[in-house]
Amino acid sequence: MNIKKFSEATKLTAYTVRYYEKMGLLKNISRNSSGHRWFTEQDIVWVAFIKRLKDTGMPLEGILKYAELREQGSSTSEQRMQMLQDHALKLEENITEQQLNLEKLQQKITYYSDVIKVQ
16 A cells, blocks of 8 residues: 555554654565555554554654564564563553542542532
Protein backbone atom coordinates (compact mmCIF):
# COMPACT_ATOMS: atom_id res chain seq x y z
CA MET A 1 0.00 0.00 0.00
CA ASN A 2 1.16 3.54 -0.62
CA ILE A 3 2.07 6.01 2.11
CA LYS A 4 -1.38 7.65 2.07
CA LYS A 5 -3.18 4.35 2.75
CA PHE A 6 -0.50 3.35 5.26
CA SER A 7 -0.93 6.66 7.06
CA GLU A 8 -4.68 6.13 7.21
CA ALA A 9 -4.25 2.55 8.46
CA THR A 10 -1.76 3.49 11.15
CA LYS A 11 -3.22 6.89 12.02
CA LEU A 12 0.22 8.46 11.56
CA THR A 13 0.89 11.41 9.33
CA ALA A 14 2.99 10.83 6.24
CA TYR A 15 5.56 13.15 7.85
CA THR A 16 5.76 10.88 10.92
CA VAL A 17 6.05 7.78 8.75
CA ARG A 18 8.97 9.35 6.88
CA TYR A 19 10.53 10.45 10.18
CA TYR A 20 10.25 6.93 11.62
CA GLU A 21 11.88 5.56 8.48
CA LYS A 22 14.67 8.15 8.60
CA MET A 23 15.45 7.43 12.26
CA GLY A 24 15.49 3.68 11.65
CA LEU A 25 12.23 2.54 13.22
CA LEU A 26 10.88 1.49 9.83
CA LYS A 27 13.44 -0.46 7.84
CA ASN A 28 13.50 -2.23 4.51
CA ILE A 29 10.48 -0.38 3.15
CA SER A 30 9.95 -1.48 -0.43
CA ARG A 31 9.63 0.93 -3.32
CA ASN A 32 7.34 0.54 -6.30
CA SER A 33 8.48 0.99 -9.90
CA SER A 34 8.13 4.78 -9.65
CA GLY A 35 10.19 4.89 -6.45
CA HIS A 36 7.35 5.51 -4.01
CA ARG A 37 7.29 3.71 -0.67
CA TRP A 38 5.23 0.52 -0.58
CA PHE A 39 4.11 -0.79 2.82
CA THR A 40 2.87 -4.22 3.90
CA GLU A 41 0.53 -5.56 6.55
CA GLN A 42 3.62 -6.50 8.57
CA ASP A 43 4.61 -2.83 8.58
CA ILE A 44 1.18 -1.97 10.00
CA VAL A 45 1.62 -4.54 12.79
CA TRP A 46 5.10 -3.21 13.59
CA VAL A 47 3.87 0.42 13.70
CA ALA A 48 1.02 -0.62 16.00
CA PHE A 49 3.62 -2.05 18.39
CA ILE A 50 5.75 1.10 18.12
CA LYS A 51 2.68 3.19 18.95
CA ARG A 52 1.84 0.95 21.90
CA LEU A 53 5.34 1.35 23.32
CA LYS A 54 5.18 5.10 22.76
CA ASP A 55 1.69 5.36 24.29
CA THR A 56 2.92 3.54 27.39
CA GLY A 57 5.75 5.99 27.87
CA MET A 58 8.76 4.35 26.26
CA PRO A 59 10.95 7.09 24.78
CA LEU A 60 11.73 6.92 21.07
CA GLU A 61 15.38 6.18 21.91
CA GLY A 62 14.25 3.04 23.75
CA ILE A 63 11.96 2.04 20.92
CA LEU A 64 14.83 2.56 18.48
CA LYS A 65 17.08 0.33 20.59
CA TYR A 66 14.35 -2.33 20.60
CA ALA A 67 14.01 -1.97 16.80
CA GLU A 68 17.76 -2.37 16.33
CA LEU A 69 17.74 -5.53 18.45
CA ARG A 70 14.72 -6.80 16.51
CA GLU A 71 16.60 -6.25 13.26
CA GLN A 72 19.40 -8.52 14.54
CA GLY A 73 17.02 -11.46 14.81
CA SER A 74 16.19 -14.10 17.40
CA SER A 75 19.65 -13.98 19.01
CA THR A 76 18.48 -10.80 20.78
CA SER A 77 15.23 -12.25 22.09
CA GLU A 78 16.43 -12.24 25.71
CA GLN A 79 17.52 -8.61 25.50
CA ARG A 80 14.22 -7.58 23.96
CA MET A 81 12.27 -9.52 26.56
CA GLN A 82 14.28 -7.82 29.32
CA MET A 83 13.59 -4.41 27.79
CA LEU A 84 9.87 -5.16 27.72
CA GLN A 85 9.92 -6.52 31.28
CA ASP A 86 11.69 -3.38 32.51
CA HIS A 87 9.23 -1.20 30.65
CA ALA A 88 6.27 -3.17 32.02
CA LEU A 89 7.57 -2.67 35.55
CA LYS A 90 7.85 1.09 35.01
CA LEU A 91 4.37 1.10 33.53
CA GLU A 92 2.96 -0.78 36.52
CA GLU A 93 4.61 1.73 38.87
CA ASN A 94 3.14 4.59 36.85
CA ILE A 95 -0.33 3.02 36.91
CA THR A 96 -0.10 2.60 40.69
CA GLU A 97 0.94 6.24 41.08
CA GLN A 98 -1.82 7.44 38.76
CA GLN A 99 -4.38 5.33 40.63
CA LEU A 100 -3.34 7.03 43.89
CA ASN A 101 -3.61 10.43 42.20
CA LEU A 102 -7.10 9.55 40.95
CA GLU A 103 -8.18 8.48 44.44
CA LYS A 104 -6.94 11.79 45.91
CA LEU A 105 -8.80 13.75 43.23
CA GLN A 106 -11.98 11.78 43.88
CA GLN A 107 -11.64 12.51 47.62
CA LYS A 108 -11.34 16.23 46.86
CA ILE A 109 -14.36 16.07 44.53
CA THR A 110 -16.36 14.35 47.29
CA TYR A 111 -15.24 17.04 49.73
CA TYR A 112 -16.44 19.84 47.41
CA SER A 113 -19.66 17.99 46.70
CA ASP A 114 -20.36 17.85 50.45
CA VAL A 115 -19.47 21.54 50.86
CA ILE A 116 -21.82 22.53 48.05
CA LYS A 117 -24.70 20.46 49.49
CA VAL A 118 -24.37 22.26 52.83
CA GLN A 119 -24.67 25.71 51.25
